[in-house]
Amino acid sequence: MSVPFVNASVQGDLSAPPDRIFGQIPASGLDGIAFLDFAYETAGFSTHRVGGLLVGTWHGGWYGLSRTTLTFSDGPTGNEPCDERSGEAFVLRGPGYAGRTLWSGPCRGRYLAFMPAAVERMIEAPLSHLRIDSITCDLTERMTVSHLLAALGQAASGHDSAADALLVDSVALAVLRASGALSSPPSRKSAALTARQARRVRDLVAERIDAPLSLGEMAAVAGLSEGYFVRAFKGTFGVTPYQYVLRERVTLAQSLIRSGTVSLSEAALRAGFPDARRMGRTFRKMIGRSPTEATRLQRA
8 A cells, every 4th residue: 555645845645654754844834845855774766756856866885785776667657668767867857747656675765856936936937938857867976966965964854953955955956956957057257246145145144143044035136036146145245145144143142242241142143144053063163173172262
């Protein structure tokens, strides 16, 4: 007996629920973008019908076990022409796609699903204007996508807080480009924010430093599309919007901790971190020290 499922713009049936879910981001609250990092220990199948866009990776032979054969057919019954691969695969599925996937043994999958509105928001055009050919290929041909989804999986693995909307938006846009669903725009050396746009973005980040902030909100205050905004922002500030916001949060948290007037938990919340634990992980990743160690060195 199969198990029906609905995830963002994808629906279908599973032979059984995943044996493990490593990370999950529901579409609600993130502008129609959902993510799932899951694994099966035994053979199974899934059928899926795509309403928006689906980008994913499959890794056979979970935890170094024997190779798993992956079979993808462009139709829900499995009787249609199929593509069989051993080991690892990349898949891209556009609007209206219906298909079936079978795996012969242990495997792990990561999927990023976009509702039509999410894709249209990023390309600033109706989805019908975007021609998307469904693709199944060796993962080596799309390693950038694999790295991006793995990073998103790591961000979604924590059970103590929700994934950062700005991070999800940024990764989703990069995945659209790296997957081939959205053509990378021609290089523009002059891509940069005007002084007025840069000031508006800085003011927005300062005002919202203690609250979630999306890529769409940052692009809107500059009056730009999300795709162009990311390039112009990096051309102006030298870092991505997500890296900039993290840097500002770390700087504020350091100032609060150094003042000695607030606890680590209070400093984390006022600087926009979900909690002190997440703040500590960010500090170690960005500057190689814990919040208290970094503050102690500054005082010395």
